[in-house]
Amino acid sequence: NAGVTQTPKFRVLKTGQSMTLLCAQDMNHEYMYWYRQDPGMGLRLIHYSVGEGTTAKGEVPDGYNVSRLKKQNFLLGLESAAPSQTSVYFCASSYEATQYFGPGTRLLVL
Amino acid sequence: GIQVEQSPPDLILQEGANSTLRCNFSDSVNNLQWFHQNPWGQLINLFYIPSGTKQNGRLSATTVATERYSLLYISSSQTTDSGVYFCAPNTGGFKTIFGAGTRLFVKA
Numbered sequence: 001n002a003g004v005t006q007t008p009k010f011r012v013l014k015t016g017q018s019m020t021l022l023c024a025q026d027m028n029h030e031y032m033y034w035y036r037q038d039p040g041m042g043l044r045l046i047h048y049s050v051g052e053g054t055t056a057k058g059e060v061p062d063g064y065n066v067s068r069l070k071k072q073n074f075l076l077g078l079e080s081a082a083p084s085q086t087s088v089y090f091c092a093s094s095y096e097a098t099q100y101f102g103p104g105t106r107l108l109v110l
Numbered sequence: 111g112i113q114v115e116q117s118p119p120d121l122i123l124q125e126g127a128n129s130t131l132r133c134n135f136s137d138s139v140n141n142l143q144w145f146h147q148n149p150w151g152q153l154i155n156l157f158y159i160p161s162g163t164k165q166n167g168r169l170s171a172t173t174v175a176t177e178r179y180s181l182l183y184i185s186s187s188q189t190t191d192s193g194v195y196f197c198a199p200n201t202g203g204f205k206t207i208f209g210a211g212t213r214l215f216v217k218a
Contacts, residue, residue, distance in 0.1 A: 031204070042114075042196055042208030043153075056204070090153065097141050097200065101153035 001026050004102035006091050012108045013081045021076040021105050023091030031094045032074040033058075034066060036087040037104075043090060049074055081109045112137040112201050114209035121214045123187045131182040131212045133197030140200050142173050144182050147194040147211070156182070156195075187216045 007022040023032065030051050035043035035058075045058030049068040063085060065077045074093075078085060086109045091102040113136040123129055133142075141160035147153050157164050157171040159180065164171050168188075173180040180199075184191055194211040201207070 033204070035208075040210070042198075042210050044208070045204070045206065048204045050204070058204070059207075088151065092153075097143070098155050098158045099143065099206070100155065101145075104151050 003027065004091055004093055004100050006089075006102040006105050008105060009103070010106045012110065013078075014110055015082060017081050018077070018079050019081065019107075020078075021089055021091075021107075023074045023076070023093075023102055024072055025074075025091075025093040025100075026072065027093060027095070027100065028071070029093035029095050029100075030071070032068065033092040033094075033099065034064070034074065034076045035090045035092065036060065036085075037090060038087050046076065046089075081107075083109045085109050111205075112139070112199060112207050114197060114199060114207055116195075116197050116209040116212050118212060119210070121212060123214065123216045125187060125189060125216055125218050127187050127216075128183070128185045129187060129214070131184070131195050131197075131214075133180040133182070133199075133209055135178050135180075135197075135199045137178070137201055139175060139178075140202050142175075142180050142197065142199040143206070144171055144180070145196040145198060145208075146191075147196065149193055153196075184214075187214075189216045189218050192216050 047066040052071040092099040144156040
């Protein structure tokens with residue numbers, strides 16, 4: 001099993017550009033999450049999903065959109081990237097409370 | 111919202127030493143997780159421990175929910191234990207809040 005995978009691993013964007021981060025899990029988990037981690041800080045929840053076709057806002061949702069069209073995939077979109085969105089983005093999935101994390105996507109917005 | 115405080119913020123150990131990491135939280139929690147983030151950034155779930163004590167090899171964790179704290183105990187530390195340890199309590203639903211972490215460096 002690959003567990004939780006994220007694509008891409010690293011990306012550089014210019015202010016105003018858009019992009020989509022892909023998260024995939026092969027553990028048949030219902031719940032999926034997107035977090036961001038800024039230097040010296042813990043993770044903050046952006047959006048989450050409790051099942052296929054459902055999404056909900058987390059702690060810091062502004063500037064991001066998500067979609068969960070298939071159970072195994074959770075997409076995070078940035079419509080108009082801003083320098084404040086420079087961060088490391090982690091995806092996670094869970095069956096119940098224990099979360100399993102992907103390797104992260106490092107995003108730099110210039 | 112809930113406040114999560116981890117101590118110490120930084121810790122340097124000699125290989126073989128023992129240590130205790132503490133997590134205080136300001137509100138009642140439904141559950142609590144401990145994570146290890148290795149130097150390459152990978153996050154690994156160590157414990158899911160809403161209350162009581164669990165052990166996994168050289169690591170153990172205790173949560174006293176009524177007193178709003180959790181402890182992570184590392185015995186006979188190894189260089190591979192280096193990284194950042196996060197406490198992440200959940201207050202209900204999917205609101206898991208991460209502390210700022212304890213940065214551990216184990217010297218050979």
